[in-house]
Amino acid sequence: MALHMSSLFLRTLREDPADAEVPSHRLLVRAGYVRRVSPGVYTWLPLGLRVLRNVEKIVREEMDAIGAQELLFPALLPKEPFEATGRWTEYGDNIFRLQDRKGADHLLGPTHEEMFTLTVKDLYSSYKDLPLSIYQIQTKYRDEARPRAGVLRGREFVMKDSYSFDVDAAGLDKSYQLHREAYVRIFDRLGFHYVIVEAMAGAMGGSKSEEFLATAEVGEDTYVHCTSCGYAANVEAVRVPAPSPVGWEDVPAAHAEDTPDTPTIDTLVTHLNERFPRDDRPWEAGDTLKNVVVTLVNPDGTREPLAIGVPGDREVDEKRLGAQVEPAEVEAFTEADFAANPALVKGYIGPGALGLEGSSGIRYLLDPRIAEGTRWVTGADVAGQHVIDLVAGRDFSADGTIEAAEVRPGDPCPTCDHTLSAARGIEMGHVFQLGTKYAEALDLKVLDQNGKLVTVVMGSYGVGVSRAVACVVEGNHDESGIIWPRELAPADVHVVAAGKDEALFVKAEEIARELEVQGLSVLVDDRKGVSPGVKFKDSELIGIPTILVIGRGLADGKVEIKDRRSGERREVAVDDAVAALTAEVTAEVERS
């Protein structure tokens, strides 16, 4: 049965809601797809629910096509499995927690690794049962510190998550590849531009991980890409190519110099150029070695300082650092921390004080650019003094390297000789080789061919289903409203009765019925007493890709087919309308 505007539970808004900033949020509310209930929590109204279901349908079809099987876990979970993996504490404030009448702790699932793992453990115990891929489309809950942009980042959201289970790494590779290909098909069908970028595999267990990012200005993720070789990575995962070691034969011995009042890189560089000018070129920030100290807070609450050495022209990128030290959290080093570590001279920290072997005993990690043989100016661990011609490998060493320095457009590509550009994206999907992290924590093992117990190797794969709805709108709208891709639209054809003549309404109903016989879904604007202008505006706002206007032309046996995206209109004979529309819609579906 066709949807009718006269009775549809819908109210379009002429004005933008005050709390909506990004286009998808504005339009989804204005066009009557969603309503906010509380911060980050939204109601799906009839039109919106149709779109959401369409996304789910695409996801199901492609998951089923690779042999994944759908199941459904509860959203309400007991805490015990999350205690077993440590995530009851690790997830911190992001978990919605609640207690039942007996005082037992529960949570609303933010993700379901534990449940999938335990359920496989419950039912399977042989290599013969594997490989296995199972998935669910489930409402997830995360108490985000700051939900934003409507359903783009909610506290309650719909996600497809699947997990693969294999006996070995080779099997995981195969399952991962299958999912990756399925994701390519899903995102192609969803109809927005996206990139596949290398992502952080995580501090534990994971080995390979890629994100599917919808390219969008409003995106929260920054990624870099190389226009030459196709390399693309989330900034968190960018690998800095380490320069080859260089000889230090010509470098004079390191010498400490007085550099009073130079606690910052800027003041230091100015001072160097005034007092220690070089013949070949002036000193620059990039000649200095900046040592930053932070405090790591482990999930169990223990604290440990960490020093990071980066070239002076770069900041430590907190996101990159955070990803490297996960699950520990990073806090700034406070005055109290300095007081507790007298070996550190604020503003003049140098490698002499750092490192497990250094006077402070603080673990010291270097940016890969600080390769063996490179020479630096850096703090002398004495107030008002810096060391010049300090050579890495000759005069100091560290406890390892860390990828924590900021990444900038123009940096060299790690895989070819070109440079990187930066752009923003929205994380829409994530494929992730988990490895044995959860299987080990929850003791998921099967017997192999030799009767030996082996730990199952897992992969995890997510698609943001409700987020996809917003994301599609971000990529498919204009001034007037939404422009749905065919497969997602709440209906195939929007039939508009534009006028007051009763014959228009009769014909609209007749055509709607015939379209439905042809298998198309239809929204009919059968509102009486509503002027054509209002109906046109609403049809553009709502964004069904094909609009059939039955109006003044009907007297001459003509109706008008309008393409929402291009704005093109063409007149067809009223008797040909159904055939023309059917041909248009089916042709478009096959093309996609």
Place this chain on the structure above:
RNA sequence: CGGGGUGUGGCGCAGCUUGGUAGCGCAUUGCGUUUGGGACGCAAGGGCCGCAGGUUCAAAUCCUGUCACCCCGACCA
């Protein structure tokens, strides 16, 4: 958690500086006119001005406190 902002009919906003009968547009209801690009007229319903306390003859307006929401940042398998 830090910074900025906003709370006034369903929605968008004005009024607050300078205290004195709560207003506008949209939406809604009725009647009439109108019907190809967000129509017009007349009439109507709907608001403890976020909440609490204070000052005052009198508070949407001034003071104190508090709560909520939005934006930027921090945070975010």
